[in-house]
Ligand SMILES: Nc1ncnc2c1ncn2[C@@H]1O[C@H](COP(=O)(O)OP(=O)(O)OP(=O)(O)O)[C@@H](O)[C@H]1O
Ligand SMILES: Nc1ncnc2c1ncn2[C@@H]1O[C@H](COP(=O)(O)OP(=O)(O)O)[C@@H](O)[C@H]1O
Ligand SMILES: [Mg+2]
Ligand SMILES: [Mg+2]
Ligand SMILES: [Zn+2]
């Protein structure tokens with residue numbers, strides 16, 4: 001059964017233990033995905049997902065192999081930055097099910113999702129900025145999502161299939177650290193529509209970079225384009241004496257060297273700024289609270305590069321079609 | 322299952338000796354290091370706890386169950402080592418000057434260091450079970466278990482597998498800001514549901530003292546960990562400041578406890594280790 005578009009005739013099927021490994025899989029465009037267990041959803045599901053996501057123009061995943069590097073912070077600011085253009089509709093989806101930070105960072109803690117005839121409706125920060133997170137489904141801040149993989153995968157599918165996102169120019173997806181169920185599932189389910197690419201966040205030290213290289217390998221295996229890398233928490237300038245300290249030292253050359261070695265683009269560096277943490281905790285947009293700070297200027301440049309990448313990507317796709 | 326991952330070097334996992342309860346029988350106290358949040362310093366604390374307990378004369382092992390992001394081999398500068406097989410199971414890698422700390426990590430099973438471990442739950446669970454049953458730990462006073470962030474497969478499997486053994490309890494790590502404390506609150510719920518004793522909460526990265534002018538900046542704010550401990554009614558084990566000497570030392574895989582006794586993080590880390598020691602003495 002040739003389930004995936006362009007699959008070879010003797011395709012063992014995405015559910016098979018041989019998926020991506022059978023002789024017939026050699027050269028199949030989906031081989032990487034299949035072998036990773038991220039084979040596309042079954043045809044009926046794929047059609048449903050495609051219908052739901054048809055109105056999404058651009059999708060950007062925010063990833064990192066390492067935890068606590070600023071994925072959620074960046075996802076939130078990217079969403080705010082893109083939504084500054086009132087003609088654009090932006091959606092922010094949080095698939096970090098065990099550690100959902102987005103409700104707090106977006107100032108939406110305690111909000112609940114509403115069920116309507118057309119599905120769950122996202123929680124709106126602004127008219128053109130909708131958010132969805134497992135945090136909106138929990139009844140107390142102490143509630144833990146203690147789930148193994150299959151349940152997590154089910155909820156991620158629901159977030160894509162059952163949320164009434166409407167017309168969306170940009171769908172930003174915040175992820176947990178790692179290369180596991182959530183990552184495979186989101187790539188699998190979004191294969192029904194289109195992903196522009198992934199932004200990878202890291203901090204400068206090798207302890208973080210060694211995990212980020214794994215994430216880059218993951219992207220390559222599942223054929224997820226990499227828009228570029230953001231180096232976060234690069235250096236701290238003392239507010240009193242203005243001297244810079246390397247709290248997370250780039251002992252192996254930081255993101256810059258890694259990007260050179262692996263031929264991916266470095267989108268920019270963001271310094272450590274105590275105001276970022278405070279803005280996140282109070283649910284305010286740091287870009288609005290400290291519009292002139294070096295970190296904001298850096299974030300803005302990075303956001304612009306991502307925007308340009310997406311427009312470019314879109315043009316190329318239209319030419320092919 | 323159609324999942325790929327690392328091909329274990331030189332042997333097949335299926336060939337390993339079957340579950341041998343004796344492998345953890347010689348371990349007196351098992352301490353889990355947990356956090357709902359990523360990048361807060363779980364691996365850092367695991368490493369420094371192991372070193373501090375070792376310097377206190379204890380026999381120590383570390384089990385690293387962070388399968389997607391193993392940090393401990395690098396933090397102890399044994400990232401190029403491999404594990405061997407013997408009659409009683411996998412032989413851990415021995416680290417430190419006197420080769421006295423036993424370490425098991427998926428990092429030792431990867432063909433190339435940058436290989437991604439793209440596994441769904443069941444495969445992760447199987448390897449964790451093997452780590453618990455098939456590693457020849459020998460006689461240990463402490464086994465420190467370093468975990469990935471979250472409350473999912475790795476955590477459920479680790480607790481299930483370790484439950485029959487000498488589980489002393491869990492140390493929870495957080496950074497001070499609300500975004501992190503929120504996730505650790507959820508981890509506390511996990512501990513309670515899993516019946517895990519909570520040894521206490523550590524607040525890491527609280528405050529940075531500028532090496533140039535001694536001004537203290539709370540880069541990730543301050544006090545969230547202590548507040549949470551109070552709110553949850555569990556012991557507060559202390560604040561570890563942001564210390565560039567600590568991060569540098571971990572990058573180079575050096576023995577921070579031995580080499581940097583004057584650094585700002587040193588007293589906090591040794592105080593935490595002392596409290597774990599005291600608790601273990603009370604329990605046995
Ligand atoms: N450049 C920066 N300067 C100062 N603080 C920052 C910076 N970037 C992020 N932070 C803070 O660091 C903390 C961790 O960030 P965040 O929660 O976005 O990380 P994450 O990668 O999503 O973590 P996890 O892996 O747990 O999901 C937050 O409190 C955030 O406010
Ligand atoms: N108190 C501290 N001062 C300075 N750097 C720290 C401190 N605690 C942790 N780090 C650094 O922060 C990074 C993340 O710590 P790590 O232990 O890898 O976190 P986790 O295991 O929770 O993901 C590491 O580079 C580590 O060296
Ligand atoms: Mg996050
Ligand atoms: Mg770790
Ligand atoms: Zn196939």
Ligand SMILES: [Zn+2]
Pocket residue numbers: 238239240241242243531532533534535536
């Ligand atoms: Zn200073």
